[in-house]
Amino acid sequence: MINIILAENHHTVRNTLKNLLEKDADLKIVADTAFGNELLNLLKTGCIADILLVNINKIDIEGLSLIKLIKQQYPHLSIIMLSVIDNEEFIIAFFKEGISAYLFKDIEPLELKFAIKHVHSGQRYICSEFSLSLLDKFTRLSKQEKDKNLKHNFSSREIEILRLIADGFTNQEISNKLFISKRTIEGYRQNLIQKTKVKNTAALVKYAFLNGILNEQRSSL
Numbered sequence: 001m002i003n004i005i006l007a008e009n010h011h012t013v014r015n016t017l018k019n020l021l022e023k024d025a026d027l028k029i030v031a032d033t034a035f036g037n038e039l040l041n042l043l044k045t046g047c048i049a050d051i052l053l054v055n056i057n058k059i060d061i062e063g064l065s066l067i068k069l070i071k072q073q074y075p076h077l078s079i080i081m082l083s084v085i086d087n088e089e090f091i092i093a094f095f096k097e098g099i100s101a102y103l104f105k106d107i108e109p110l111e112l113k114f115a116i117k118h119v120h121s122g123q124r125y126i127c128s129e130f131s132l133s134l135l136d137k138f139t140r141l142s143k144q145e146k147d148k149n150l151k152h153n154f155s156s157r158e159i160e161i162l163r164l165i166a167d168g169f170t171n172q173e174i175s176n177k178l179f180i181s182k183r184t185i186e187g188y189r190q191n192l193i194q195k196t197k198v199k200n201t202a203a204l205v206k207y208a209f210l211n212g213i214l215n216e217q218r219s220s221l
Helices: 011-021 037-044 061-072 090-096 109-120 128-152 156-165 171-178 182-196 201-210 212-221
Strands: 002-007 025-035 050-057 078-083 101-104
Touching: 002 011, 002 037, 002 109, 011 025, 011 050, 011 109, 025 101, 025 171, 037 156, 050 061, 050 109, 061 090, 061 171, 090 101, 101 109, 101 128, 101 156, 156 182, 156 201, 156 212, 171 182, 182 201, 201 212
Parallel strands: 002 025, 002 050, 050 078, 078 101
Antiparallel strands: none
16 A cells, blocks of 8 residues: 655645545555645654655745755655646756656546556656657757768768867877878868868867867767
8 A cells, every 4th residue: 555645735636636546446645735834744743654746836946945855854755746847957956856756737647646656666757748758859959969960071080180189289299199191180170170161270179169079079988
């Protein structure tokens, strides 16, 4: 049996959630209350539960502080957030304060029950709708990076030389490192300047950093 405290400020919504969850034989609402001082007072009475299911409908710094306080005083209590907010920074902030799951308020009943049981097993959870939204975002960012690389069309050797130029090495020093002639290095440098349509080497390095070219290559090394 998973014991749940339900914290929701709207009485009607609270009853709806309570009736929904108690249809599952594995779930039990041991207490329901408003989110805020009423919840804190309930916890102080020694009410024992496995999960605190909280509904927050607006970006609220006080709500974030309250979650932090609850996790500090009742570390055994797993917290699941229900909300209509899809702000990434807001969601991340709550996970940093110790919540175990973040769910959109219109989540399907089956997924809600699954999330509760998943959290009870010691795992964290983000609702599928938000997960798919993040996946779409990362896919778009990945495509943008790919398009950017195709636009510049730098070879691996050009990137290697560009990285050494950014590190301050002279043509002769790069030549010694890569075992190719100084004249060839000079040719690469000039080709890079022409490709990026900048005026000089300093502008070339600045262009590479501003466009994430060197950053991406360093992260993959």
